[in-house]
Amino acid sequence: MKVVICGAGQVGTTIARQLASEGINVTVIDLDPEQVRRVDESYDVRGLVGHASHPETLREAGARDADMLIAVTRSDEVNMVACQVAYSLFNVKRRIARLRHAGYLAQDKTGLYAAEHLPIDIIISPEIEIAEGIARRLRTPGAFDRVPMAGGRVELLGIHSNPGNAVIGRTFSEIAEGLSGARMTVLAVVRAGRSFMPDKGDHLAAGDDVYVLTESEQVEAAVRTFGHQAGAARKVVIVGAGNVGSHLARKILRVASRIDLKLIERNKDRAEEIARELGDRAVVLQGDALDRQLLAEAQCGSADTIVAVTDDDETNIFTSVLAKQAGCRRAITLVNKSSYESLIPTLGIDAVVSPSAVTVSTVLRHVRHGAIYALYTLREDFGEVIEAEICEGSRLLRRPLGQLGLPPGIKVGAVVRDRRVILPDDETALRVGDHVIVLVTYSYLRLAEALLGARRGLFG
Structure with missing residues (x-):
């Protein structure tokens, strides 16, 4: 190719x-x-x-x-x-x-x-996709990432493990089996900056970022498992009324009738334009979001979430830090520069949105267009979560998953069969037509293509 x-x-x-x-x-x-x-x-x-x-x-x-x-x-x-x-x-x-x-x-x-x-x-359109993704996160404040798959029947969640929650120290096998009421598949863990696919006997540590698959109806229970209280944000401040901020504001107002929404925009003409468009459904403040007085006027300290999505990384980061210091419960921050990634967790920012990661995921989904229905890049240095259809000739059809000897870089996280979601175990046997959601690390992408037996090949 x-x-x-x-x-x-x-x-x-x-x-x-x-x-x-x-x-x-x-x-x-x-x-x-x-x-x-x-x-x-x-x-x-x-x-x-x-x-x-x-x-x-x-x-x-x-x-x-x-x-x-x-x-x-x-x-x-x-x-x-x-x-x-x-x-x-x-x-x-x-x-x-x-x-x-x-x-x-x-x-x-x-x-x-x-x-x-x-x-x-x-x-x-990265801006629209980013806005859609942030809107999903606002509905589930405990998740720093939320991606619907399999037509919305399955959700990929990124959840931070809060210190002191009940499952710290338990094995991922126990957690997956519904220790706290929600069955899930634990796909990957990010610990101290290192990404890995956990074994069943590995234990959850405080501060782990955990990526799980669960049924859509189980999202709130899954989030609670890791020490978060779910519940949609009701008081939101958006910093930046550019493409991302304006798309997000429209989306929020479209799906949530009772929400206190404020926007802060530095450019006077843009602020007036978005204020006319949104009317009395939102409050638009014009000025510099790094001004503590303006943040106080926007009542950031009592907000559920601040979403900083200007076109300047530094403004987004420092506005989020100031809002959190003032008492804002959660900060979602748009950051373009990958060099800032290691710095973000030390600043108390809850979720980072990367425009480049969103664009790359979307492009790769279309590059690997054969039997691929969805694709999400799980950290650019690690791997991809892929939804694919099992076709005739797939080597995954030969015997139950536990007998296939799958390599350490491939993990089947969920199966959708006849509109029913199956969280697989070693005894699960796949069938032609099943939709599987699989985590594949980058070194095993070609092998994943061979195992799935895609009709046209994943890569063209």
């Missing part, structure tokens, strides 16, 4: 690194020679300096032989034109573009992006 990636920023670089590690032929285009040099020297990919939408640049990148073009530059217009050129001149089979501006996203429903108009197969 051959892929051309337009844009060598954090998103393009992460996608290139991942695809190259799986043996895919990758070329990355960017105008910045330094970024191209870095990606060319650091990973097994080819870097090319040039305009990503120019025909000659795409020709030099090998677009004529490419199976896919992924356009993730900072410019919506460049991404759209790159897809058009790739289709019209080079007949690239599949074209993915990241679009951010709401005016372009609205046109998706009008047919603008059909092949005969502007040929984009997949439109990715």
